[in-house]
Amino acid sequence: MKLFVNNKEIEVPASAMEKRIVEFLREDLDLTGAKNACDIGACGACTILVNDEPSRICIKLVKDFGGQRILTIEGMAAPDGTLHPLQQAFLDCGAIQCGYCTPGMVLTGHAFLLKNSHPTRDQIRQAIFKNLCRCTGYQQIIDAIEKAAPHYQREERGLQAASAPEKQTATKNSKATTLAKGEAG
Amino acid sequence: MSLPETKCWRNDAYAKVTGKAKFTDDLKFANVLHAAPVYSDFVHARIVSIDTSAAEKVSGVVRVLTAKDVQGVNRFGQIIRDYRIFADDKIRYHGDVVAVVVAETREIAIHAAQLVRVNATPLPAVLDPEEALKPDAVLVHENHGSNLINTHVVRRGNVDNAFKQADFVIEQDFSTQFIEHAYMETEAAVCVPRLTDGVIEIYGSMQHPFSTRRFVATCLGVALADVEIIGTPMGGGFGGKDDTAAIICARTALAAKLLGRPVKMVYRRDWSMRESYKRHPYRVQYKMGVTKAGCITAVQCRIVADGGAYCSVTPWVTWRSTVQCCGPYVVENVHCDTFGVYTNNVVTGAMRGFGSPQINFVIEQIVEMAAQKVGISGIEFRRRNMVRQGSITITGQKLDGHKVAMEQVLDTVLREIDYEKKLEKCAHGKGDADELYGIGVAMSYRGVSLGAEGTDFCAAIINAQADGSILLETGMHENGQGVESAMCLICAEELGVDVNRIRYRRSSTSNIPDSGTTVASRGTIMGGGATALTARELKKKIAESFCEKLHCTAGEVRFKDNFICGKLDADRIAFADAMRQMWAMQKFPFALGTFKAPRTTWDEHSGQGDAYFTWVYCCAARQSSSR
Ligand code: FES
Ligand code: FES
Numbered sequence: 047m048k049l050f051v052n053n054k055e056i057e058v059p060a061s062a063m064e065k066r067i068v069e070f071l072r073e074d075l076d077l078t079g080a081k082n083a084c085d086i087g088a089c090g091a092c093t094i095l096v097n098d099e100p101s102r103i104c105i106k107l108v109k110d111f112g113g114q115r116i117l118t119i120e121g122m123a124a125p126d127g128t129l130h131p132l133q134q135a136f137l138d139c140g141a142i143q144c145g146y147c148t149p150g151m152v153l154t155g156h157a158f159l160l161k162n163s164h165p166t167r168d169q170i171r172q173a174i175f176k177n178l179c180r181c182t183g184y185q186q187i188i189d190a191i192e193k194a195a196p197h198y199q200r201e202e203r204g205l206q207a208a209s210a211p212e213k214q215t216a217t218k219n220s221k222a223t224t225l226a227k228g229e230a231g
Numbered sequence: 232m233s234l235p236e237t238k239c240w241r242n243d244a245y246a247k248v249t250g251k252a253k254f255t256d257d258l259k260f261a262n263v264l265h266a267a268p269v270y271s272d273f274v275h276a277r278i279v280s281i282d283t284s285a286a287e288k289v290s291g292v293v294r295v296l297t298a299k300d301v302q303g304v305n306r307f308g309q310i311i312r313d314y315r316i317f318a319d320d321k322i323r324y325h326g327d328v329v330a331v332v333v334a335e336t337r338e339i340a341i342h343a344a345q346l347v348r349v350n351a352t353p354l355p356a357v358l359d360p361e362e363a364l365k366p367d368a369v370l371v372h373e374n375h376g377s378n379l380i381n382t383h384v385v386r387r388g389n390v391d392n393a394f395k396q397a398d399f400v401i402e403q404d405f406s407t408q409f410i411e412h413a414y415m416e417t418e419a420a421v422c423v424p425r426l427t428d429g430v431i432e433i434y435g436s437m438q439h440p441f442s443t444r445r446f447v448a449t450c451l452g453v454a455l456a457d458v459e460i461i462g463t464p465m466g467g468g469f470g471g472k473d474d475t476a477a478i479i480c481a482r483t484a485l486a487a488k489l490l491g492r493p494v495k496m497v498y499r500r501d502w503s504m505r506e507s508y509k510r511h512p513y514r515v516q517y518k519m520g521v522t523k524a525g526c527i528t529a530v531q532c533r534i535v536a537d538g539g540a541y542c543s544v545t546p547w548v549t550w551r552s553t554v555q556c557c558g559p560y561v562v563e564n565v566h567c568d569t570f571g572v573y574t575n576n577v578v579t580g581a582m583r584g585f586g587s588p589q590i591n592f593v594i595e596q597i598v599e600m601a602a603q604k605v606g607i608s609g610i611e612f613r614r615r616n617m618v619r620q621g622s623i624t625i626t627g628q629k630l631d632g633h634k635v636a637m638e639q640v641l642d643t644v645l646r647e648i649d650y651e652k653k654l655e656k657c658a659h660g661k662g663d664a665d666e667l668y669g670i671g672v673a674m675s676y677r678g679v680s681l682g683a684e685g686t687d688f689c690a691a692i693i694n695a696q697a698d699g700s701i702l703l704e705t706g707m708h709e710n711g712q713g714v715e716s717a718m719c720l721i722c723a724e725e726l727g728v729d730v731n732r733i734r735y736r737r738s739s740t741s742n743i744p745d746s747g748t749t750v751a752s753r754g755t756i757m758g759g760g761a762t763a764l765t766a767r768e769l770k771k772k773i774a775e776s777f778c779e780k781l782h783c784t785a786g787e788v789r790f791k792d793n794f795i796c797g798k799l800d801a802d803r804i805a806f807a808d809a810m811r812q813m814w815a816m817q818k819f820p821f822a823l824g825t826f827k828a829p830r831t832t833w834d835e836h837s838g839q840g841d842a843y844f845t846w847v848y849c850c851a852a853r854q855s856s857s858r
């Protein structure tokens with residue numbers, strides 16, 4: 047079985063199939079950005095994106111992810127280390143304290159903005175509603191997602207201009223390309 | 232909505248936002264073993280035997296540790312040494328750990344932990360602190376003689392007379408609940424025996440490395456210098472990663488020492504909830520006398536705090552509540568009795584506010600009730616009674632030497648939220664309104680740092696390098712709150728250099744003197760005070776070395792914009808050049824400084840004294856609506 051993690055093809059050994067994917071990523075691939083904070087799918091600290099959709103991987107097995115495109119927090123910044131605008135917004139807005147919730151928050155925010163690049167604060171609040179943060183009080187995280195929204199608007203406009211003829215499918219695929227650009231190998 | 236423009240600089244933000252920051256469970260060590268705790272099904276019971284044989288037979292289990300394996304002392308505590316690293320004589324609450332299973336994998340350890348059998352004789356449990364205070368109560372710690380952990384009092388003026396003079400007397404009982412900190416990262420420790428010299432290195436999630444070191448050294452029976460706690464990013468503490476975190480480190484360190492291999496113990500959320508201490512539930516009987524003019528004449532209160540099975544920091548938590556038992560109001564006649572009590576409930580200890588929230592809740596309720604009786608607004612009532620510059624607190628402390636900002640804080644909040652106008656919209660219980668709207672305001676004051684509850688001082692080390700880069704370390708611990716960043720910014724400002732040239736050293740209990748715990752709003756004031764003092768000491772050294780070249784006296788040397796300047800801006804040396812030259816002069820641009828908290832005083836019998844060296848003032852408004 048194959049996984050596509052941060053734009054890299056990973057061959058999964060048969061022995062790992064029954065493992066929880068959070069352990070496979072953290073232990074076998076050393077991608078420790080996803081945290082296992084509750085074990086029961088309740089807090090969002092283990093969130094990764096699977097085909098651009100947030101997924102809580104503390105309760106899922108490796109075998110459920112065959113052939114899927116996975117983005118972890120380690121894949122958000124550019125290969126040269128430049129932060130993704132959403133990550134930069136987290137820094138600028140003081141949205142990070144202990145940082146334990148941060149990977150899950152950034153990825154949840156990213157998936158949300160890919161779908162809705164003109165969000166209201168209420169919609170942002172709804173989007174991160176199930177991700178727990180015990181330090182910040184959430185306001186700064188909402189600020190950060192709001193601050194990054196114009197970047198997603200620009201990306202969308204750019205994409206629409208570039209792929210006007212085959213709008214429907216192109217938008218979706220191009221989003222994936224945009225994502226890939228920001229991914230470290 | 233305007234978005235924040237300022238850059239909130241943090242030294243660890245990049246690592247955290249990219250997932251690169253390595254928290255305890257993210258650390259990997261070769262040959263590591265994994266440990267899991269064993270609980271029993273009892274709440275209160277006398278232990279007869281602990282049967283570990285079935286667990287030991289599981290393939291992959293390396294060892295099962297119990298109290299018998301402790302090489303040092305099994306009992307410890309910051310105030311009363313009543314904690315058991317492993318339960319030995321009794322189970323005192325359902326979070327007591329009787330054994331730890333060490334195995335090749337975490338799964339095996341967890342599985343085998345379920346096979347440990349505890350044979351014990353159940354005892355009646357005492358779960359109500361008022362019951363626990365009765366003379367014939369079941370005792371949680373027989374040796375202690377009673378369930379009373381501690382008492383505190385405040386005796387001021389004459390309450391009996393004052394109640395007689397009051398126009399109204401309001402009496403009300405209050406109770407508050409246990410609260411779990413629920414830090415996002417559970418307790419975790421990795422302990423690594425250093426092969427060269429036998430020192431046990433500890434990477435763990437804790438907010439008091441120096442206390443942890445004492446717990447570990449005591450349990451292992453080794454010297455403090457034989458345990459090194461190395462700073463590791465921590466996923467929140469909120470007061471909750473003191474004792475329990477230290478005990479978990481002690482158990483893990485014992486396993487590492489006995490087995491000669493690194494051992495990791497990462498708590499599952501349910502273990503964390505079960506074992507870790509909580510916020511104290513309070514029962515408060517409060518009586519307040521007020522005049523028609525809306526002045527508080529007297530307060531009598533009785534506070535009973537449920538300390539749970541072990542003392543932890545109950546005496547300190549309840550002391551803060553006692554000192555602050557009338558809130559930010561001037562009351563001339565006060566009679567307060569506070570009791571910390573053992574029960575068989577979960578242990579209680581430090582948590583955000585440390586005894587403040589419970590009592591603040593009580594006061595702000597009673598103040599509203601009193602205002603209603605008098606027939607004035609809650610805000611007006613607060614104004615008539617609040618502390619101002621030069622006021623005397625209920626413990627006889629004159630509030631000067633700092634700005635008493637209570638009224639300013641209140642006014643700011645009322646203005647910002649447009650309180651008066653919004654108050655008109657309140658439904659006031661009119662259930663038939665379309666929208667139920669409510670707004671409320673509460674205020675408090677709080678003593679900063681440990682106050683008379685402890686010895687309060689902190690160290691900082693600044694070590695400038697020959698290229699002008701700077702290493703900084705203080706005795707404060709990064710809990711996620713950003714204390715390292717705050718220290719870097721303070722250091723940069725004092726030395727007149729860019730913050731980017733400062734690196735906060737990875738902290739270690741072997742590098743810096745024991746500066747106490749990072750709690751009680753003391754991180755910035757104590758660590759920052761130490762950083763500023765140390766920077767000034769360093770500047771003195773530098774100034775003395777270069778004043779001649781800069782055509783001025785040492786006192787006239789200025790530090791700004793990465794330069795060291797004389798009286799004229801033209802007389803200047805780049806900071807980096809100066810550091811290189813100091814090297815050539817055989818002088819180290821190095822300083823160790825100590826910040827000592829100003830003196831505080833306390834008399835246990837009268838409950839009078841200058842309790843805290845400074846105070847912070849707080850006001851919050853909250854609105855909510857249902858549609
Ligand atoms: S760790 Fe997966 S949701 Fe909490
Ligand atoms: S920053 Fe600590 S939990 Fe969110």
